[in-house]
Amino acid sequence: MEHPFEVSYLRWIVLLPLLGAVVNGILGATLQKRFGKNAISLIACSVVGVAFLCAVAAFLHILRLGPEHRFLLDTLVAPWIHIGDLKVDIAFWVDPLSAVMILIVTGIGGLIHVYSIGYMHDDESYWRFFTFLNLFTAAMLTLVLGDNLLLLFVGWEGVGLCSYALIGFWYKEHANTTAGNKAFIVNRIGDAGFTLGIFTIFWGLNSAGHGTTPVFRELVPVAHYLQTVSVWGIPAATLAALFLFIGATGKSAQIPLYVWLPDAMAGPTPVSALIHAATMVTAGVYMMARMHFVFSLAPVAMNVVATVGALTAIFAATIGLAQNDIKRVLAYSTVSQLGYMVLGVGVGAYAAAIFHLLTHAFFKACLFLGSGSVIHAMGGEQDMRKMGGLREKMPYTFMTFFISTLAIAGLPPLSGFFSKDEILWKTFSGGHPFLWLLGFAGAGMTAFYMFRQVFMTFFGESRADHHTQHHLHESPPVMTYPLIILATGAVLAGFLGVPAALGGSNRFEQWLEPVLVGGHGHAAHVTEHAVESLEYLLMIASVGIAVAGILLAYQMYYRKTLSPEVFSSAGGGAFYDLVYNKYYIDEIYQATFVRGTLALCWLGANFDLYVIDYLVNGAARLTAFIAWLNGWFDNLVIDGLVNAIADGIFAIGNRLRQIQTGSINVYLYVIVGAVAAAQFLPRLSSEMLMPVLIAVVIALAVVGVLALLSARRPLWRPPILRGDAPEPH
């Protein structure tokens, strides 16, 4: 396929990390033994580093092109699947959206690779860790660079696999592998939805008769035909959007499929930072932005998306209020922040959602890596109730963590403020004041629980035991430098998208505009002067609620002038219990879906064992019974009859033989009898003839039966005679 923007270096962005994974995967154990751990990390980090340079090159390349022509294509395998109307190749493309994503994945991913050199240093499965980290990077890059839905799905499943392998990285602990299984299986629910979404799009366009393709750039101009066909009374566009959204709820941890993400914290902390905060979990948001032309056709689906996003944002935030595990707080915070991104997609503010994805990648990666640094120093301890006072011992970790916390709390001018406010503003101006309210309340909670975390971890007296306190230390530079770079990003990234109301030009939105054009989001360009004052007002409100949250946390956990009891005992403690136990969602799922499925399995297995097998065995038994009957009949009736006739004739002959006695008397009687009969019979009337003949036949029969009974080889005797019958002579 000739294309004016065909290049051949995009493939290396994907292939290099893949190569690293293959080399470390096959030779890693040997290399580690022979050349030490540095050989492993050298390979792993350098492939990602070069991939990052390629990504920068691609970015600069499209930067030089005009806004309407910003895209590059690199076809690696053609044909991949060409069957009928389906024509898909393994082709990578860069447009402004995927350019942002590859910079995040290789950039932040690269930093996390470097950080892992320090964090994983004492692990003997060092090579395995970097293998999966590289493989993950390759899969994530396939996801964002793939130029069609199927290739996106390849990356989508690939990151799921690596996530599974890395959550259960320390596989000797049962809890870790269970968490891995949970993540994979829950994600598979989403994947099933996603594939059905792909099928619906393909089929819908096919039925509409306007040619069909899974390639994004070819889909854009024909997507609107999806409105012309319907399944089950639902327009194909709506159905496809809903199916795709199911996929997004799995990967991006939205209600109802978010349950895997908090458990995924069982993995090493760099994994949590890379996969479960910065990149993989944003795949759902990326996919929906990529498929914006389908979502925009389906207002019903958009409302569902927005509602689910807002609900997730506040729901996860409430759970985050009461967690004590340093990583679990961050996990619920991630679910909540992903909720904001999904809300952004749902109100048509795709650019704002991607913008928040970018800023969140910086500050949440920094927070996770910071928490990893803390856990590293605390000798594996994750309970914040046993921390405290780490500020002096770990100055770099504290500073970067604090900055990122300010960013996530949404204080200007840090990045989180710009991106979160953009989403909230688009929600409000798009006519969803209730959803805005949910997001607004969630923002206050975010500020509260994040500062609660900072105060509990870094301030006050140390609550660790003596041994741990003795070993407290700042992490090595290989871990702190990435923290500093990420924190810098958390401060500065926001300036890419300063809204017009604050005198900026929202360069980020402009950058994405060529990609997202045609997305008929109802909140796309509402920045007129009349509403600008309203925008200011909302900004001030959200800064206000963030400050309020911070002050509350300050009073409770720093000054301790206000006891947390105020909350935990409210309503008799019922609400606190509910939140502390995460609304018992896991238990509910366990009791319904898991048990339901297992019951179905039990039913299936028993059906197979008892019904199917019994049917088969029953059929066999029936056949055997019929065969037995047949044999019985053959032996008894057929053979019996034949033998009976033979035996009877023999027996009768045997008896008749006795007539030939040689006794003159007997002969005389017979002769006399015969003569008498000859005289007598012709005189008998015809009425008498019959009875006499019958009597003779009966007499003969009796003789016959008697003869049979005493036959030499009786084959069958009436049961009563069995055993006590006289033996034949």
Add this chain to the structure above:
Amino acid sequence: MEHSVLSLMIFIPIAGMVAILCLPGQAQDLVKKVALAFTIPPLLLGIWLFLNFNRATPELQFVVKVPWIAAYNIEYFVGVDGISISMVLLTALLCPICILAAWGIDRAVKGYFALFLLLDAAMVGVFCAMDFFLFYIFWEIMLLPMYFLIGVWGGPRREYAAIKFFLYTLFGSVLMLLAMLALYFSVTTIDPGTGEKMHFQLAPYFLGALGAWNIVYGALCALAQCFIEPKDMKKLVAYSSISHMGYVMLGMASFTPQGINGAVLQMFNHGTITAMLFLIVGVIYDRAHHRRIDGFGGLASVMPVYTGVMALAFFAAMGLPGLSAFISEVLVLLGAWQRYKIPTVMGAATVILTAGYLLWTIQQMFLGKPREDYAQMHLSEINARELCMLIPIGVVVLILGVYPHAVLDLLNVSLLNLNKIVLAAAQGTAVALH
């Protein structure tokens, strides 16, 4: 070469069988080597076939046609088209591998390998035969060695299993024979416009639903093996095989280019992946002499290379992208969705169950802490012979994930042609009915 290649592939194993029967019974090693030696030429011929097959025509190729029983028009007629060549290649690939896998047989070795070679010949014969009668003969010859292989060298309850297997397949064969006779006699007597044709309209939906049912039911039963005694790993693989074969049925019944191509590709992929799974069960059974899922734990620490190979096969069975089964399952579902919505939803949702039973098996057998009783069990790492049987299949699985056209190119033209004929027939029917 052109004309004798298929016959050679059929009869070289038979020659091997004869050779083995002439060997002394106590020369076990020699018997095994001879058996292996006689499966290599068919494999090489298979590769030659793959390279020389004309992918642009739906016509039969490498045809041999010799009159046999002239009175009934029965011929020795062999040849391959795009549909059958994939199965011929699969057989040629798997036979040497299965001989390697049977290296541990130590009872009646001569009998085993002689029967196996007969089975090999019959299988290739079935796929090459283009005469119904010849086909039926190969089909029945196939059952005979299978019956003895199961009944003599099988596990506990082997006699029961052998008889069950034989009765089941014989039952199927008899129906098939009836269908063949019906076809034979109906070629001249069928009357368009009779009720016969109406069934064609109903049959596909029934088949599609049956396929979906197979997918779900097999997966549920496989999942049940994870927690219902006796937790037999081999049974789990067998049920998963049932589930995966459901995709074939679903795809076939869709009569769309994607569906039927996916279905035949799935036959091939299922052949490689399920073979891998069974071989993997065999590897651990040879060491532990049992295959209870809960009888293992932490194997990843004891046998890391084995675990790696296992992971490849398990994730391939899960339909993970980048591996072969992904392509065929997506094609099947994509094709099926265009015709049947609910069965496709069932098929797509089953990937959740599939992930469930495979991951649970991995967790119970391979992850966790290694068990202490392994010291007595002598669980040694997978050896070179076992790697020789698993790696080639693994490579095929990987290649077909990235470049499925290696097989799809063989199939496509023949299948599209077949689909055209079938759909035309269906179209004609509709006209006749109205």
